[in-house]
């Protein structure tokens with residue numbers, strides 16, 4: 001049996017998505033910007049895909065949805081163009097974000113600091129999220145943008161985006177949310193939540209890798225990151241990736257239709273897996289289940305190095321991660337666990353398990369069995385665990 005539990009890194013393309021993409025490789029393959037029939041033939045399908053994204057986000061016709069190559073591009077676009085529009089060519093000099101954003105936000109903010117921008121990286125609480133009042137306390141009249149992720153890729157914890165959006169609106173500060181781990185996993189209703197910009201990525205909800213989008217409220221001005229073509233109303237130049245855009249439209253429709261039912265099914269499997277793993281002594285899971293995306297577990301297993309655990313799981317045909325795939329090359333401690341106050345040793349023990357709607361009960365059963373035997377094996381040879389006196393009664397539970 002092979003079990004894929006790294007869906008926060010990327011998901012399998014839904015077969016229905018693959019099917020709708022097929023015609024646009026060698027049948028309807030004209031450049032959508034060409035005026036002849038080979039080009040215009042794709043237009044109805046592009047319009048449908050855009051409508052599917054608007055519907056999924058409950059976006060209004062006044063808003064813009066611009067397709068990009070990925071969420072990394074969407075995040076770079078917002079941060080670098082707000083810098084250009086509001087700081088280089090404006091009176092602002094400050095951006096607020098959090099310590100636990102995805103590297104595509106953090107690395108861009110560090111580059112902006114090298115350009116002279118003041119960046120505030122807000123700390124997270126013991127649940128791994130920033131609190132709305134903390135954001136409010138750092139906003140000044142020089143703040144150009146607040147950028148806070150909707151849900152954490154590492155922990156699944158959901159941030160108070162609605163409250164932060166209301167604060168930014170009241171203060172007249174632009175608000176960006178990296179919603180990559182929220183769209184398609186939990187309800188995202190842009191009539192209910194105020195954001196100026198929102199990033200998303202199709203391969204997180206069973207669409208193809210290599211296509212994402214940026215939502216722009218009220219079609220407000222934002223200097224393009226790419227120039228040189230009239231695509232997307234001159235907002236993002238480059239020949240449209242028709243099959244991938246059509247695939248993204250189908251994927252977001254499948255992911256958001258009956259989302260409550262889908263969430264309940266995934267949550268039940270996740271909770272059963274989490275309950276079983278917490279029976280192991282000296283383990284804890286980051287964050288409360290109630291405020292977490294239904295598919296994610298970040299579990300710490302004292303005395304078991306994360307990389308060693310991944311290797312053992314991989315030998316058992318189980319795919320998981322120690323955290324963000326973008327940081328999987330380095331053997332650093334999990335940054336989010338450090339941010340919530342875990343000690344360095346504990347922060348090296350984090351394992352991220354992320355399910356999808358395709359995860360089966362049999363796969364959960366297999367994972368529970370293999371995970372427990374792997375922990376027993378690795379703890380038996382772990383020097384650090386041997387030094388740690390067993391907690392009375394083998395404490396376990398949420399952090």
Ligand SMILES: Cc1ncc(COP(=O)(O)O)c(CN[C@@H](CS)C(=O)O)c1O
Nearest residue numbers: 009070071072102153180201324325326
């Ligand atoms: C919150 C968040 N924001 C941006 C990205 C980047 O999405 P792209 O479409 O791949 O560019 C990701 C992708 N996080 C994966 C790969 S690093 C993870 O293992 O956590 C994300 O989770």
